Amino acid sequence: MSVKVLTDTFPTASAVSLYNVTKIFTQWQRDNSGKGILRNLIKPEKKEISALSDVAFDIKQGEFVAYAGPNGAGKSTTMKLLSGMLLPTSGEISVLSMSPQKQRRELMSKLGVLFGNRTELWWDHPVIQSFEWKKVVWNIPEPMYRENLEMVTELLDIGGLLKTFARELSLGQRMRADLAMMLLHSPEIILLDEPTLGLDVIAKRQMINFLKKINRENGVTIIVTSHDMDDLEEMAQRILMISDGKVAYDGDFDGLRKITGNLTRVVLTTENGFMPKLQNAVLLSSENGVHEFEIDLAKTPIKSLMRLLSELNGVCDVEIKKAPIEQVIASVYSSWE
Amino acid sequence: MVDKITFTRIIKLLAISAKMDLAWLLRDTKYALAGIIADIISNLSIVSGVFLISVRFGGIGGMSADEVLFMMAYSTLVTGIFIMFGSGNNIHISRIIGRGQLEHLFTQPLPLKVQLATCGFCPFTGGGNFAFGVILMINAVNRLGLRISLGWLLSLAAYLLITMAVIVARAYLVSSMAFYAPVAAEEISYTAIDGTWFMSTFPLSGMPLFVQIPLLTILPEGLMAWFPSLCLLGRPPLGLSAVYPMLYAIILSLIAGYIFRKGLNYYVSKGSNRYVPYGFRR
Numbered sequence: 001m002s003v004k005v006l007t008d009t010f011p012t013a014s015a016v017s018l019y020n021v022t023k024i025f026t027q028w029q030r031d032n033s034g035k036g037i038l039r040n041l042i043k044p045e046k047k048e049i050s051a052l053s054d055v056a057f058d059i060k061q062g063e064f065v066a067y068a069g070p071n072g073a074g075k076s077t078t079m080k081l082l083s084g085m086l087l088p089t090s091g092e093i094s095v096l097s098m099s100p101q102k103q104r105r106e107l108m109s110k111l112g113v114l115f116g117n118r119t120e121l122w123w124d125h126p127v128i129q130s131f132e133w134k135k136v137v138w139n140i141p142e143p144m145y146r147e148n149l150e151m152v153t154e155l156l157d158i159g160g161l162l163k164t165f166a167r168e169l170s171l172g173q174r175m176r177a178d179l180a181m182m183l184l185h186s187p188e189i190i191l192l193d194e195p196t197l198g199l200d201v202i203a204k205r206q207m208i209n210f211l212k213k214i215n216r217e218n219g220v221t222i223i224v225t226s227h228d229m230d231d232l233e234e235m236a237q238r239i240l241m242i243s244d245g246k247v248a249y250d251g252d253f254d255g256l257r258k259i260t261g262n263l264t265r266v267v268l269t270t271e272n273g274f275m276p277k278l279q280n281a282v283l284l285s286s287e288n289g290v291h292e293f294e295i296d297l298a299k300t301p302i303k304s305l306m307r308l309l310s311e312l313n314g315v316c317d318v319e320i321k322k323a324p325i326e327q328v329i330a331s332v333y334s335s336w337e
Numbered sequence: 338m339v340d341k342i343t344f345t346r347i348i349k350l351l352a353i354s355a356k357m358d359l360a361w362l363l364r365d366t367k368y369a370l371a372g373i374i375a376d377i378i379s380n381l382s383i384v385s386g387v388f389l390i391s392v393r394f395g396g397i398g399g400m401s402a403d404e405v406l407f408m409m410a411y412s413t414l415v416t417g418i419f420i421m422f423g424s425g426n427n428i429h430i431s432r433i434i435g436r437g438q439l440e441h442l443f444t445q446p447l448p449l450k451v452q453l454a455t456c457g458f459c460p461f462t463g464g465g466n467f468a469f470g471v472i473l474m475i476n477a478v479n480r481l482g483l484r485i486s487l488g489w490l491l492s493l494a495a496y497l498l499i500t501m502a503v504i505v506a507r508a509y510l511v512s513s514m515a516f517y518a519p520v521a522a523e524e525i526s527y528t529a530i531d532g533t534w535f536m537s538t539f540p541l542s543g544m545p546l547f548v549q550i551p552l553l554t555i556l557p558e559g560l561m562a563w564f565p566s567l568c569l570l571g572r573p574p575l576g577l578s579a580v581y582p583m584l585y586a587i588i589l590s591l592i593a594g595y596i597f598r599k600g601l602n603y604y605v606s607k608g609s610n611r612y613v614p615y616g617f618r619r
Contacts, residue, residue: 025608080608085440087605106339108446118614120441124365125357136353137445137452139340 014094015189015221016059016082021091023052023077023245051077053245054091061188062219064212066236068229068329073242075225076115079193082223083113096188109138112187116194119178121166127177128162131184138185145184152180155210172203179207183214190214192224196231204228208235229329241332249332256328262297263323263331266305274314294323342451350447350455354425358459373465380416380466383538384409384473391540398543403480404570405540410473411569412538412562415500417467425457428505428526431512434600435523437609481570489569495583496565502586503557504530510593516600519611537561542574549575553585560585 029045030036039045051074059065069075080086081093084100084107093100098107114120121130135145153159156176161169169177175195182190192211196204212235214220226232232239233253241249241256249256257263265284268276268291275286280300281293295305309318340346362369391397391405400408419428426432430453433439442452478485511529515522536558541549552559553575560582568579 077608080440083444085443085605086608089606104443105446105448108444109339111444113444118441118612120444122357123615124361129357129360133353133357136349137447139346139446 013061014058015061015063015096016057016223017092017094018055018057018078018081019092019094021052021055021081021088021093022050023074023081023086024089025049025051050245052081052088052242055242055245055247056091057240057247057250059221059223061221062215063238064215064222064236065224066232066239067223067225067242068232068239069242069248074245075242076193078242079113079115079191079223079225082191083111084108109185110188112182112185112190114178114182114190114192114195116175116192116197119166119174120181121169121174121177123167124165126163126165127158127169127181130166130177131162131181134181134184140185144186148184148186152183155213156180156206171198172200175199175203176206179210187220189221189223192222194226195224196226196228204231211235230324241329254322256332257322258298259332263328264295264297265321265323266293266295266309267291267317267319267321268293268309268312268315269317270314271316272314276312276315278312279308339446342448347451347455350451351458354455354458355460358463359461362461369462373462376420376463377465377469380413381469383535384413387538387540397540400540400542400567403477404566406473407477407481407570408540408562408566409538410470410477411496411566412470413466413473414470414497415504415561417464417470418497418501419504420463420465421458421460421467422454422463422501423457424459424463427453427457428508429512429530430509431515431522431524431526434512434515434604435519435525435611436613436615437519437611438613439601439604439609483570493569496569499582499586500561500565502590503560503582506586506589506593507557509597510589513593513596513600516604519609533558534561537563539563542567546575553577553581557585557589 025048027047027049029047030040055074055078067075067078077086081088082095082100084104087101095107096110100107120134121127122133125133131149134140140148153162156179158173158176158180161173161177164173166174166177179195190211195211196207199207208231211222211224215222222235224232224235237252239249239251239253239256240247249259266278266281268278270276270289270291273289276291278293278295281295284292284294286292297305300308305320309315387397388402388406388409391400391402396402397405423429433442442449445452483489508526508530512522512526514525533556536552536556538561539558541552541559541563549559553564564574564577565582567574568582573579573581
């Protein structure tokens with residue numbers, strides 16, 4: 001991929017800005033009774049759903065941002081708004097200082113979009129044919145195309161797939177080929193909606209490593225949604241959480257842990273079947289002398305925890321680790337309900 | 338900077354579609370040939386049926402058998418162009434709209450018009466009817482003893498363009514319903530065009546006015562082959578001017594453009610509540 005120095009040249013330049021963006025959808029309502037069907041003919045009942053409500057945030061160029069939230073929170077809607085597929089009901093959107101609505105064509109030459117449940121590949125053609133089609137449609141200069149093709153072929157390990165028909169690829173292979181195709185025009189911003197959906201461990205790892213690499217080395221701004229919070233934490237430096245169409249959290253993952261009480265896991269390994277008791281901690285599991293506790297460091301500071309641990313007899317190993325982000329997010333989601 | 342849409346760029350876009358079409362033909366030759374032959378047989382059976390009736394009865398409604406053959410040749414050329422440029426659901430656009438697939442087009446750095454005009458070009462697998470149309474036209478012209486000039490050839494090209502404009506405008510007009518009712522109207526373009534295609538090959542000469550006039554206005558089947566053929570033969574029917582098809586095409590295109598844009602605005606405002614993962618590409 002053509003190396004960009006955007007983050008060096010414009011370290012604070014804005015990649016994406018949303019100013020008080022609201023998106024309202026209308027849903028048809030109808031009960032199944034005969035009366036309801038008749039009433040629907042005369043005066044259909046509609047319900048307004050606010051997918052986004054006064055959402056505002058700013059993402060700098062070169063950032064890797066996780067965009068998370070429960071089902072129906074407005075993640076995909078945001079992705080569609082950023083890529084010009086939808087118009088906001090109100091508010092302003094700027095992507096690379098362009099309006100997705102008014103400067104769609106110019107923006108699309110600098111933006112890459114990938115929806116995990118869709119493919120841009122030509123179904124009845126080999127992968128390389130789709131790539132060549134993209135080269136013409138995006139008017140990619142030959143040297144850039146060659147350089148990017150070589151890069152994605154190597155990093156995404158798709159050399160063996162180039163001659164294969166898209167319809168014959170496995171899901172993981174298709175996602176890699178789609179990702180490769182998306183990168184051929186050297187996009188400055190990448191929007192990924194559930195890119196790891198349905199991928200196995202190896203395919204997921206390849207994708208995550210690749211995304212981290214192009215963000216780190218080429219300064220590509222990446223915004224990614226996923227339901228897999230562990231993946232998001234591994235990839236992104238910042239997490240924007242959305243709930244009921246509003247930004248509920250914007251910061252790093254450690255900060256997110258803190259708002260749930262700084263939950264921490266303590267794993268104690270004991271000898272001779274000794275069962276330790278840890279004050280203010282909840283025992284999560286106990287098996288073969290390995291006992292896992294959950295403790296809130298906001299209530300029991302680390303000094304106190306160390307003291308409590310030192311007072312325990314029969315403990316031969318101690319491991320203190322952060323609570324899995326999945327659990328933290330689940331707590332956050334529950335608190336929103 | 339957005340790259341300019343030049344003539345060269347359009348040719349390149351058509352060329353990549355043609356290249357992919359050729360690749361498909363050479364890769365799945367058996368299936369491709371089967372498809373091409375089926376298309377040709379289907380169209381020829383329609384036009385030859387009408388032609389055989391005209392031979393049996395010494396013409397239809399004041400048109401000689403050779404004039405009917407000329408009209409059939411024109412109709413075959415129209416079918417050929419339709420298949421050659423519209424094989425990617427880009428003319429039957431209600432399918433793309435109804436399946437929530439317009440978003441695939443929005444992510445391309447090209448105007449929608451350019452994408453739609455170039456993405457369905459398949460001269461190799463879709464050119465069979467056009468080639469047969471040319472052969473039939475040469476044959477009909479010879480039998481009629483027409484003197485072919487450059488002006489006449491340009492008129493033929495212009496009428497073909499006008500007929501295509503009417504077809505596309507009608508398809509886009511009815512397809513606009515799919516913006517509002519994606520499931521119910523997904524196939525509406527196919528129903529509207531192919532459902533009445535057979536009528537477009539029937540010579541309307543000699544038919545009563547209450548049949549002819551609706552077929553030149555409400556349902557423009559008379560403009561698909563009958564009216565333009567008689568104009569090219571130098572005798573526009575019903576005392577109408579030879580520019581009537583052009584006026585009709587312009588008015589219909591303006592209406593269709595307006596309605597389609599309204600639908601498109603609705604689509605990007607409301608979003609599509611449906612997405613089907615198949616069939617947006619060949």
